[in-house]
Amino acid sequence: MNYIELLFTTLFQEDYQQDLLINELAEAGCDTFEEVDFGFKAYIPSTDFSKADLDKRLEPFHQILSFSYEVNLIPQQNWNAVWESNFNPIQIKDQVWVRATFHEPQPQYPFEIVIDPKMAFGTGHHQTTAMMLDFMLDTVFTGKKVLDMGCGTGILAILAFQKGATAITAIDYDPVCCESTLENAALNHADGIRVLCGSKEVIPNETFDIILANINRNILLDQLETYAQKLKSGGLLFLSGFYEVPDLEIIKSAAAKLQLGYQQHKNSQSWVSAKFIR
Known part of the structure; x- marks a missing residue:
């Protein structure tokens, strides 16, 4: 593409x-x-x-x-070169080290994620991805069933795997992102991440303990009812890809109508990630 x-x-x-x-x-x-x-x-x-x-x-x-x-x-081949030239390692809370294949490992970090970004979105450099990773560090994933919507490079799904999630489904509408997630999962030995290409219509007929969705406001609003249906009672929903003003209040209001209780949010340079519970 x-x-x-x-x-x-x-x-x-x-x-x-x-x-x-x-x-x-x-x-x-x-x-x-x-x-x-x-x-x-x-x-x-x-x-x-x-x-x-x-x-x-x-x-x-x-x-x-x-x-x-x-x-x-x-063009796609030039886009890949742009990503490589601008991809520097990042760290989240001194716990997560995100690097490309051409960077040196840093084993002192509890979680190291290797990303070959290609043209897929989600390297951790954007504020929304970084905030989602931050939220995930404070969340128990051991034994949990996780859905990652708009998976991009698969970075969130990979951290969920590293934190002990036992069943992970990653979905993106872009075939390049799906391919990227599969390749990055293999790079990180994250076996068993199920990757599906599509949107809310391809979400399996099952429920999840945790749903991660880093997309944009309009798509989140369109898919929010589906998330509510697919989230177990007591399950956690993390949303990102929108602004604090006016988007956060719009999303909180829509979530409340679906019995998704707002718990907290993080913000960075006007971007927001928010946590909800069912």
Whole structure:
């Protein structure tokens, strides 16, 4: 799959102004963002991109924000090179070390995850993935049955395995992500992670102790009822991929109607991860 890189040059007075623009781009289908000195980059699958549609979406923002953007095609082989050149190891709470295959191991960390990211989203560098990993460190996975929705590289499923989960299902709509999850599971000797390609319709007819979903607000809202149905009583739901304002209150309200009780949330640079219980 080829991707479109949207290179935004911005001149904003407040950080929230850029967040407004990024939120609209996420609504338009952009699934990865990267900050640069003069603005940011947004990435969207080429099959989902229409410049005319995007310009129509962005037209109202020109009245209140100062920005311009360029469109670049990123073929899959070049996209992989971009990931490799920008992939630096990260650590979470001095407990998780996430590295690529070309980095040296660090055995002093209780959990080491090796990721060959390719073009799949979820290396731990984005705030949403890092917050989900943080939540997982404080959660008991031993003997648990886990569902990872929007698995990307499989990083969350792999940590669940390393923390003792006994049955893990990882789902993503993108075949590249499914392939990436299988390859990364093998790299980490995470045997038995079941990978399914699709969306909520491919979730198996069974229930789970823990559901992890790091996607975006609209998809989470669309799938929330399914999560509630698939979560065992007392089970935990971790959501991420949305903003604190206004998304968190919208998601909390929708969750409450499904008897999913809000417990807490983490935030980082306006992004949020939230924990619910059924």
